[in-house]
Amino acid sequence: MPQPVPTSKPAPLRARLRVGLLALLATSIAAAGLASAPVQAAVGDTQVAWLEVEDGVIAGNPGLNSGDHGNFSGSGSYTFRETGMQSTMTVVAPAAGTYPVWIRYAAGPLSAGENITRSMGLLTNGGARQQVAYPMTSLDNWEDWEFARADVTLNQGTNTLAVQCDRGVDFCRLNFDAIQVGGLAPDTCAATPVAPGGTALFDGRFATFDQWRKAGGGGFGHQTDCTIRSFRGPGATWNTTPQTGPYTLGIDWRRGDADDDSSVYVASTSRDGASPVGGYAVRIGATDTATILPTGGTAQAADATALAAALKPVGQWNRFTIQVTPSRIRVLLNGTAVNAIDRTAPMGGFVGLENRSDADRVDFRDIQVNPRVDLGALTGPVRRPVLADGSTPHPGGESTLGNLVAESQRWATRGSAGGAAKIALVSPTALSADLVATGTYPAATTYAQAVAAVTGEPLVNMRLTGAQLKTVLEQQWQRTTASTVPATSFLRLGASSGFTWTEDATRAEGDRITGMWLGGTAILATGTYSVTVSQSLATGGDNFRGLVDGIGERYPDINAESALAAYLADNAPVSSGPTQHAVGVHVPGAAPASYVAGTTYAVDLSSWSYSTPTDPKDSLVDVSVAGRAIGTFAVDNTVLDGRPYDDHGTVAVRAVLPADLAAGPATVTIVGRTTGTTVRMPIVVTAAPTPTPTPTPTPTPTTTPTPVPTPPSPTPVPTPTPAPAAAKVQPTVKVQVKQSRVVARGTRAKLVITVAAPGLTPTGKVAVTVGARKMAGTLRGGKVVVTLPVFKAKGPAKVKVTYAGDSRTLAAARTLKIKVLAP
Template sequence: MPQSRRLRRIATAALTCVSLALGALALTPMAATAAVGDTQIAWVEVEDGVISGGPALNSGDHGNFSGSGSYTFRETGMTSSMTVTAPEAGTYPVWIRYAAGPLGGAEDVTRSMGLTTNGSRQVVSYPLTGSWESWAFASATVTLDQGANTIALNCQRNLPTEMCRLNLDAIQVGGLAADTCVPTAVPAGAARLFDGTFATFDLWRKAGGGGFGRQTDCTIRGFRGPGSTWTQATTSQQANPYTLVLDWLRRDADDASSVYVGSATSNVTNPTTGYRVMIGATDTATVTSADGAFTQAADAAALAAAVKPVNQWNRYAVQVTPARIRVLLNGTVVNAVDRTVPLGGYIGLENRSAAAQVDFRDIQVQPGVDLGPIAGPAKRATKADGTTPNPGGESTLAHLVADAQRWATRGASGGTARIAFASPTALEADLVPTAASVTYAQAAAVVDAEPLVNMRLTGAQIKTVLEQQWQTTSGGQVPTPAFVRLGASSGLTWTHDVSRPQGDRITGTWLDGTALNPAGNYSVTVSQSLAAGGDNFREFTDGLVPQVRQATTVSALAAYVGDGSTTAPLAVPQSQRAVGVSVPGGAPSSYVAGTTYALDLSSWSYSNATDPQDATVDVTIAGRPVGSFPVDATRTDNAFDEDGRVAVRATIPADLAAGTATVRIVGTTTGTTVTRTIAVTAAPPAPTPTPTPTLVPTPTPTPTPLPTPTPTTSKVKPTLKVKVKPGRVTARQTRARLVVTVASTGSTPTGKVTVRAAGKTYVTKLRGGKATVTLRAFTAAGKAKVKVSYAGDTATLSAARTLKIAVLAP
C-alpha cells in the first residue's frame, strides 16, 4: 500500500468515533411537517465506533456488509460505542443491521444483546437470519438529547437474557423504515442486480478474503485484498443474449477490479470459466478468459477517448452473445472479442487487492443486445407484388449477408477471405432497423444459423458457380425455382448474356475492377450448406482445402452490424453485382468515330421500393461524356432477374482517334458500373468538293470597308462548391456522395460535371445548378484525392477544384 494511502486511512480510523465524521454520511434533511424520528439522521458503522472488551474487528469474514466490515459480538464486555448528533431531542427509532447464523443445538434460537443510549440500557432481540451471509434489521427506540449522544452495542453473556453470538454491521438512527437508499431506475424488462438497496445487495455472495461493502452513498466498494462477490439471483443465469450495464469509479491511480461474465461457479475467488472485463490504470476494458488462456486488450485510441479520469464515474455496457463479447465504455465501443461465450453462468465483481478499491453502482442486466445503427433497411428480393420473396432476384440483404461473411473471415484465422457468397434461400427475414438501430435478435432472425466454410476457388471455378445460378439438378432437370441469384460481397461483379447457351452465359468477372484470373486461386467463404453443394451449386464441393471457421452465419452478421462506433450507421449495399449486357445485332469488330454505339443492359434494378434505384445512367467514351439514358425499372415477375433495362444509344465522338477506348456506364444513384473496351476506327475524311470554273467579274467600285468589331465574351466565371456526405467515410463500407453546386451571376449554369476519384470517372448533368455524384466505396483508408470539374455552358466559364476526403479504416 502506498505510504500516502496508509497515512490517510490511519487518520480516517482515528476520527471515526467523532460525531463530526458522521457529517459525511448521507443525512436526509428534516421535512417541516415530519415528526421527530421520522427522518434518518445518521448511519453509523459498528466498526467505526470505539471498540473495547474483545478481539479486533472481525475484518468482514462474511460478505454483504456495509461500510468496510462488520463486528462479531460473542464474549462478555464486547462493546462498540458510537456518537450520534441529534438535531432535536426526542424519541427516535433505530435499525440495527445484523446476521445471526446457525451455531447448532440449543444456540439456534432468537438471540439478544444490549443497546445502551446515554447510559440507559435495553435488550434487543435478534431472530435467526438463516446463515451468516444473510442480513436483517432489528428495531428498537431510543431517547436522544439535542446535540451529541452516545449509543453503544454491548454484550453481557453473564446475564441470562443475553446470548450475543451476533455479527453486527451498522445502526441507522431515525427513519420510517430501514435502508433509505432509493432504487435506481432500470428500463422495462431489465433485472436489477444492484440498485443501491440492501435488498439487491443481499443477492450477492462473497468468495475469498476480500469483500465488498455498501457505502452511505448507496454504492458498493471493494475492501481488504483479493476476493470476489457473485450474484446468486436466477436473473443472472441468462439463456439469451444480454447486456450487463454498470457504473464504476476509481478513486486512486492504483485502484483495480474486474467484472466476470459466464462463470460456471459462484463461490470461488478466481474462476476458471467465463470471461473477465478488467478495470485498472493500464488494462481497462481488456477482456481475458477466466483461465488466462486468452487476452485481448482494448482499442487504445478508442479507450483513451472514452475513459474518464479517477474520481469520475464510468459506465460499462458489456454485450454478451453466443459468439461475442463487446464492451462499450461511456457509449463507445472499446473492445470486441469473437469467441464462443456461454450465455448462462454467473456474474461477479473482483477485488484485486487491499489497496485497489473500486466503487460500483447501478448494476443491471438488460435483455437483448443493441448492435448499432444501420443506414436503412436491407431486404430480400420480391416479386412484382412487393411481398412474395423471389430467390431469383438480386437483393441488398443477400449482398449485406455476404459482406458480413467475408468480413468475419477476413483475418488469417478465418482464411483471409476476399470473396463471399450467400444463398437467398437461407434468408428468413428482412433486416429492418428499429429507430435506425439493429438488435441481435433482429440479426439472428435474418439468416439460417450454420457454420461458415472457407475454401480456395480458381477464377474458372467462380465462373462455373455463377453459371449454376441458372439451375439444373445433378440429373440434368430444371428445378423450381429455375434461377437462384447469389448474394456476393462488395468488389465482386460480373456480366451475363441470357441469349447465350446454358453454361456459357457469364461474359466477365471482376474483383475490385480487375478481371478474375481463370487459373488464379481466390479465398472464398460460404455457408456450410453451400459448401456442400446446396441449391444446386455443386461447384463449391470442388473447392480446395475447405475448412469450417469459428464464425457462423448469425455471428458474422451480428458482429458486422455491431462493428465499430455506435454512432456511424452501417452502409447498406447500393450497387448491383450482376448486370446483363448484350449488343443488338452483335458487336462489330470496330466502331467508326462519329457513329452510334448501341448497348442493351438488363438486371440493373433491385426489386424493393426501399432499395436504391437509378433513374438514369451516365455514359462516357474515352472519358468524354456522351449522354445520359433512362432506366426502365418496371417491375415484372421475370424469373431471371432481368428487370431494370437500359438502351444505350450514344454517338462516339467524331474526332476520336483510332485505337481502343473504354466505354463506362455508371448508375447516377447506385454507382453500378459497367465498362467495355471497344476498337475505334477514325472517321473518314470529308470529300473534297469539285472546283467550280472561275469567271472574270465586271469591275465594280470598291466600297469603303467598315471597321470590324472586336470579338468580346459575355461568359461569367462561376463559383464551384462541393459538399461531402456523410461526414464519416469508411473504407469498403461508405459510398461518399458529392453534392456539387455551380453558381454564376445572371443565369443558372447547365451542362456536365465530371468527378475523378480512385481511378474512376463519374459524369452527370447539372439540374438547377446542382448535381449529386455517388462514389464507389474507397478500398483503403487515408486521404482520397478527388477532382471535380465543370465544363461550362454558353453563358458560364468552366471551373474545377480538387479536394481530399478523409477515409477511415473499417
Template sequence: MPQSSRLRRLSTVALLPLVVGALAVVATPPATAAVGDTRIAWVEVEDGAISGGPALNSGDHGNFSGSGSYTFRETGMTSTMTVTAPEAGTYPVWIRYAAGPLTPEENVTRSMGLTTNGSRQVVSYPLTGSWETWAFARADVTLAQGANTIAVNCTRNLPTEMCRLNFDAIQVGGLEPDTCVATPAPVGAARLFDGTFASFDQWRKAGGGGFGHQTDCTIRGFRGPGSTWTQTTTSQQAGPYTLLLDWLRRDADDASSVYVGSSTNNTANPTTGYRVMIGASDTATVTSADGAFTQTADAAALAAAVRPVNQWNRYAVQVTPARIRVLLNGRVVNAVDRAVPLGGYIGLENRSEAAQVDFRDIQVQPGVDLGPVAGPARRATKADGTTANPGGESTLGNLVADAQRWATRGASGGTARISFATPSALKTDLVPTGSTVTYAQAAAVVDAEPLVNMRLTGAQITTVLEQQWQTTSGGEAATPAFVRLGASDGFTWTHDASRPQGDRITGTWLDGAPLNPAGTYSVTVSQSLAAGGDNFRGFTTGLVPQVRSATTLSALAAYLGDSSTVGPLALPQSQRAVGVTVPGGAPSSYVAGTTYAVDLSSWSYSAATDPQDTTVDVTIAGRPAGSFPVDRTRTDNAFDEDGTVAVRATIPADLAAGTAIVRMVGSTTGTTVTRSIAVTAAPPAPTPTPAPTPTPEPTPAPAPLPTSTTPPAVTKARPNLKVKVRPGRVVARKTRAKVVVTVRSAGSTPTGTVTVRAAGKTYAARLRNGRAVVTLRAFATRGGPSVRVSYAGDATTLSTARTLRIAVRAP
C-alpha cells in the same frame, strides 16, 4: 420498549481494517415531519471506539456496509459511536446485525445491550439464518439536541444476554431502515444492484476480499483478492443479454473485474466464463476465467472512451452465443469472437488490498443492440412486392455476403476476398427498430450455419455463377429455374442471358480487375453451399475447404455491430450482377461519330426502399456521351432482368483510332459497367473537285466596308477533365476529402465554374489557371459514394462532366 426486526439478506464481500472515529450524517427533517421520522445518521460499528475485550473484525463474512463488521462475543465488548441530533426527542435506532447458527443451545433469539447517553436497554436479535444474512432490529432512544453517544455492548449475563452477534451499522432516525432509493431499470430488465440493501442481498462473497455497501448507495471493494457473486441467474440471461454497470476508480492503482458466464459462484478464482477487467493498464481487456485466452481492448477506442479516476464510467457487456462485445461509455472498445455460455453467474472481482473500485446500477437487460443501420435490407420479391423471388438480386443477400467476407477477412478466417450467399438461407427481411438493429433481428434473418473458406480459381468461380441458371445433377431443369447469389462488395460480373446454357457469364471482376481464370481466390460460403446446396455443385471443387469459427449468424451480428461504430452502417447500393447485351452482335470496331448501342438489364433491386437509379451516365474515352433512363417496371421475371436501360451513345467524331473505354454508371447507386471497344477514325470529309478557271473580268472598285459586321462562328474546343481525390485514404467522419479538378483544352486555358455534387450536397469553385480545388464535408458512413464533377464551359471550351466513386473507410 417496542422492538421489531426486519430481515434483509445481504451478500457479498470482505472487510476493512479497524478505523477509529465516529461518522455522523446530519439531515434537517422537513417542517411537517415528527422528530425521528427522518434519518439523521448512519454510523458504522467498525468506525466507533472499540473497547472491552477481543472484539473481532469479521473479515470472513460478507454482505456488510461500510468497510466491515464486528463480532461481539464476550463480556465488556463495546463499540461507542457519536451522533449529533438536530433537536431533542425520541428517535428510532435501526441496528444492522447477523445472528448465524452456533450450538443447539445457542440457536435461539439473542440479546445485547444498547446504551444511549449512559442509559442502557436490552435489545433482542432473532436468528437470521446465516452469518452472511443480515437483518435490522429496532430500538427507540431519547437524544438530546447536539452530540450524543450510542453504544452496543455485551455483559454476557446468561441467559438474559447471550451476545454472540455480528454488528454492522446503526441508522438513527427514519421510518424504515435503508434510505437508498432504487435506481430505476427498464421494463424487462433484472436489477442486480440498484443501490438498496435488498438488491445487495442477491450477492455472496468468495475468498478473502469482497465488497461493502456505502452510504452513497454504491458498493466498494475491500480487503484484497476476492469476489462477490449473484446467487441465481436471471431469466434475462436465458438468451443473448446485455450487462450494464457503472464503475469508478478513486486511485491509479485501483483494479477490479466483472465476470460473466461462470458455471460456479463459490470461488474467488473461477475457471469457467470470462472476465472484463478494470484497471490502470488493462481496462476492457477480456480474458477467459482460466487465463488461457486474453484479448486487450482497442487502444485508440479505449483512450477516447475512458474517463479519468474519480469519474464514473459505464460498461455495457453484450453477451451472445459466439461473442462478447464491450462498450465503454457508449463506444465499442473490445469484441471477442468465442463460444460464450449463456446464463451462468455474474460476479465482481476485487484484485488487491488497495484496489477499491466502486460500482452502482448493475442490471441485466434481455437482448443485444448491435448498432444503427441506414435503412432496411430486404429480400428480392416479385411484382406484388411480397412474394419472395429467389432469382432477384437483393440488398439483404449482398449484405449477408459482405458480413461473411468481413468475418473471415483475417488470417484465422482464411483471408477471404469474395463471399457468396444463397437466397434460400434468408428467412426474413432485416428491418431495424428505429435505426437500431438487434441481435434477435439478425438471428431472424439467418440460422447459425458454419462458414467454410476455400480456394477457387477464376474459372471455377465462373462455373459457379453459370449454375445460377439451375439444373439438377442429371442436367435437367430445376425449380426454381434461376437462383441469384448474393455477393460481397468489390466482386461483380456481367451476363448475357441470350447466350447458350453454360456460356452466359461474360465477365468477372474483383475490385475492378478482371479475374484470372487460372488465378486462385479465397472464397467464403455457408457450409450448405460448400456442400453443393441449391444446385451450386461448383463449390464442391474448391481447394482446402476449412470450417471457420464464425457462422452465418455470428458474422452478420458482428458486422452489423462493429462496422457501424461511426454513424449508421451503409447498406449495399450497387448491383453486383448486370446483364449486358449488344443488339445484333458487337462489331469488330466502331467508327468515330457513329452510335454505340448496348442493352443493360438487371439494373434494379426490387424493394421500394432499395436504392434505385433513374438514369445511367455514359462516358466514352472519358468524354460525356449522354444519360439514359432506367426502366424500373416490376415484372414477375424469374431471371433478374428487371431494370433495363437502352444505351445509344454517339462516339465522339474526333476520337482517334485505337481502344476506348465505355463507362456506364448509375446516377444514384454507382453501379458501374465498363466495356473496351475498338474505334476506327472517322473518314476525312471528301474534297470537292475544283471548277475551271474563268476568264478574268476587269476588277471593279471595292465597295465601302459596312459600319458593322457579324463575327464568324467560334468552334469550341473539347476539354480534358481530370479529377483527383486527396488524401488517398478517406475515413468516415474524420477526413474532409479534397477534389482537385484540372481542365485543359487545345489553344486556350479554360475558365469558368466547376461544380461537385457529393452526398446530396453541391459545391462550386472557379477555375484558376485551369485548376480548382473543392473541399467536401466528411462523409457520415463508410462505403463508395458517387461524386459528380461538372465543368460549365466558357467562350472557347465546351462543357463536360464525369462521375467517380470515393472509397470511404470505417474509422
C-alpha cells in the same frame, strides 16, 4: 445516507396510524371549508444518522469478521458471542424525542437447537437497556442480512447507542453491521433507474446488494453514498443469478488512487472461487484498463488510442458497457468501443467483481444487465428482395441484405486465420428476415435482429480459379443433380463488396456470365481467388455444385450470425450498399466486331435496381465512351412479377458515338446517378469513313475574251467545335461516427468521411455543418476526419456533410443525425 424515499417495505404501525389520522383530519378540515395547515414530519420520520458498528468504541473483544462474511456496509461487521462484547456509537440528534432505529444484523445457522430467535441489549446514553429480538435471517449462511427495529428516546445534541451482549439474559451469537437512526423504513438509498427491459444487479439499495456473495478473502462494503467498495482482497463478490442468454452489462466504476486495481467478471461457470471459471476478466487498473483476460488464455489489451480518448481521470466515474454474446465479448468505455475478443463458449454464467489486493479499493455503482445488445448503427433498412406486392420474398432478386451478409462474411475471414478472403457469396435461402432497426435512421441494430436475419451456419473458406468461380455464377440458373430445372429456377447469389459481374440470360446455358471483376480488375480464368461461403454451399447446397471443387478449405471458428453481428458492431454506421453487383447486359442483334465512329451504340440493361421500395434507385444513367459523355438515359424501375430472373430496373441505351472518336479499343461506361452502379464494356472503334470529294469540271475554251478575274473573297476559316468535356461522375459519401456513445458536454465526436466514385479517387474539400458551426477538411486518398464540437444538450443532433466536387467528380451531400446522450 441520502434523504429517505418510500420503499416497498411497510411503514411501522405507529407511523401508519399517525399518517392515517393526519389524512382523516385534513379531509375533515377540507369538508368544513377550512384551509388545512401544512403537515410537518414528526421527530424521527427522517433519517439523521448511519452508524457503523465497526466505527464505534469496541469493548469485550468481539470478532471483526469481514474476512468471513460479505455484504456488509462500511468496511466490515462484528460478531458478538460472549458477555461484555459491546460497540458504542455516537449520534447527534437535531431534536429531542423518540426515534426509530433500524439495526442491520445477521443470524445465521448454528446447531439445530440454537437456530432460534436470538436477542441482545440496546443501551441508550449508557442506560435504558432494552432487549431487542433478532429472528433467524437464514438457515444456510451468514450473509443474509435483515433489519430489526427498536425505538429510543434521544436528547437534542450528542447521544450514545450501544449494542451489548450479556449471556445472562441474551442469546447473542449475532453479527452486527450498522444502525440507521430515524426514517420511516430502513435503507434510504433511491434505486438507480433501469433501462427498459433491463434488470438491476445493484441499484444502490441493500435489496439488490444482498443478491451478491463473496468468495475468497476480503469483501465489498455498501457505502453511505449508495455505492459499493472493495476491501481486504484478494477475493471476489458474485451476483447469485446466472445470465442465460446474450446480454449487455452496464457498470460504473471509480478508482480512488492511481494504483487501485480491480476487474469485472463475466460468463463464469462458477461463483465458488475468487476467479472466474471458463469466463473472462475485464480489467480495471493503472495500466490494463479494458484488457480482456480469458480464463487460462492470453490477455488482449484494449485499443490504446481509443482507450486514451475515452478514459476519465482517477477519482471520476467511468462506465463499462460489456456485451456478451455466444461469439464475442465486446467492451465499450464511456460509449467508445475499446476492445473485443472472439469466444466460442456456450452462453450462460455469472457476473462478479474482483478485489485484487489488500490495498486496492475500487467503487462500483449502477450495475444492470439487459438482454438487448446494441451493435452499430444502420443508415437505412436492409432488406431481402420482394415481388411487386412489396412483401413476398423473391429468391431470384439481388438484395441489399444478401450483399451485406456476404460482405460481413468476407470481412470476418479477411485475416490469415480465416483464409484472407477476397470474395464471399451468400445464397438467398440463408436470408431469414429483413434487417430493420427501430427508430429514426441512422439507428442502432441489435444482436437479436442480426441473428434473426441470417441462418447461423459455420463458414468455410476455399480457393477457386476464375473459371470455377464463373461456373458457380452460371449455376444461379438452377439445375438439379438429375439435370432437371427445379420449381425455383433461379437463385441470385449475394456478393461481397467489390465483386461484380455482367450476364446475359438470353445466351446459352453455361455461357451467360459475360464478365467478372474484383475491385474493378477483371477476374482471370486461370487466376486463384480466396472465397468464403456457408458450410451448406461449400458442400454443393442449393445446386451450387461448383463450390465442391474448391481446394485448401479452412474452417474458421465463426458462423454467419456472429460474422454479421461483429461486422455491424465494428463498422458503424453501416450502409445498405446501393450499388448492384450483377447487371444484365444484352446487345440487341449480334454484337458487331467493331463500332464505326458516328454510329449508334445500342445495349439493353436489366437488373439495374433493387426491388424493395426503401432501397435507393437510379432514375437516370449517364453514358460515356473514352471519357466523353454521349448521353443520359432513363431507368424503368417497374418490379416485374412472374419472371424467375433478376430483371428489375431496365435501361435502353441508344447513344451515338462521336464522329471523331479515335479508332481502336475504347470503353463504354454507364453510371447510375444515385447509386453509383457502374458497368464498363470494352468495344473496338473503327474510324468514320472520309467522304470522297466531288471533282471540279474542266471549263470549255471559247473565243470570247477572257475577262480579268475578280480576286476571290477569302474563304472563312471555320471555328473548331470543342470536343465535349468528359462527364463528371456522381460520388457516394459515407460517414462513420467513431464514437458509438456521444455524451452531451463530454464527447467530441469524430466523423470519418469517405467520398468514393467509380474508377476515381475524389479530391477537394468537405464541409461539415452543425447548427451555426461549420468545419472543413481536405480529402486525402478519398478520406478526411473531422472533429465535431462538444454538443451542449442531449437529443438528436443534425449534421450536414457537403462535398464540393472536383474537376471529374460532382458535388454531393448527405445529412445524418447523431444521438446525443445525457451526461
